[in-house]
Amino acid sequence: MELRSGDAGGSSSAAAAVGGEGLRVFTLRPRRSLARSIGLPIAALAIPVLAAEIWLIDSSEALPVMAATAAVVLSVVFVAWVGYRRANASISRYGIVERGFFGGVSTVAARDVAGVLRVQLYRTNSLDTTQELFVVERTGRGAFRMRGRFWDEPTMNQVAEVLGVDETVGAEPMTLAELREANPRLLYWFERRSLTR
Structure with missing residues (x-):
């Protein structure tokens, strides 16, 4: 081969x-370099969303909402990565x-x-x-x-x-x-x- x-x-x-x-x-x-060029902007967009949740939501309510948001973002990133690799x-x-x-x-x-x-x-x-x-x-x-x-x-x-x-x-x-x-x-x-x- x-x-x-x-x-x-x-x-x-x-x-x-x-x-x-x-x-x-x-x-x-x-191209394998697409993972970096697409993944970094997605991460750059996810961080402000999580920061806004911390700022807007009362601290006692923030943890479950942040965990749910982080789980959704990570799921989308994982599905996109698998699709890209295949x-x-x-x-x-x-x-x-x-x-x-x-x-x-x-x-x-x-x-x-x-x-x-x-x-x-x-x-x-x-x-x-x-x-x-x-x-x-x-x-x-x-x-x-x-x-x-x-x-x-x-x-x-x-x-x-x-x-x-x-x-x-x-x-x-x-x-x-x-x-x-x-x-x-x-x-x-x-x-x-x-x-x-």
């Missing part, structure tokens, strides 16, 4: 059969199996994949861009998406090669509105409508 690690959280590939090359499956994981995408020449953050599993057969599209999207209210990868089905619908905030470039580079399909790279960066106008079927349902209209 070959194991690669880094900020991407690691990817591994292994032959599924003994003798011969077998089926090579690449398991891709989101999130991955397994890619082989036969397709993609994605286990999402909320535990849902989706599959895309390689025979349904038309190609891979990579674009640079401008971040909201910024000139900075982030790389986005879309696995596009033959129907034109986005079947699998990798956002640059969650996946690193070396991990994205493996997708088209493993699937054995062509990769198209957008020549110019674009905004979400431009992508929505050009090909809304690539986007999530909540991104297909503009809030400004």
Whole structure:
């Protein structure tokens, strides 16, 4: 088994059969640095809530309320951590199996994949861009998406090669509105409508 690690959280590939090359499956994981960048703001938000409870509630009543609040916050953090650790995408020449953050599993057969599209999207209210990868089905619908905030470039580079399909790279960066106008079927349902209209 070959194991690669880094900020991407690691990817591994292994032959599924003994003798011969077998089926090579690449398991891709989101950046592991996300735990720090998301966990620290959550902790920074929880501390003022607990402090406000101490200040607003009489000291004799504060302990049960604080304990309940702390238990809820810790439960949410634990569930989020487990979801984050389990999130991955397994890619082989036969397709993609994605286990999402909320535990849902989706599959895309390689025979349904038309190609891979990579674009640079401008971040909201910024000139900075982030790389986005879309696995596009033959129907034109986005079947699998990798956002640059969650996946690193070396991990994205493996997708088209493993699937054995062509990769198209957008020549110019674009905004979400431009992508929505050009090909809304690539986007999530909540991104297909503009809030400004």
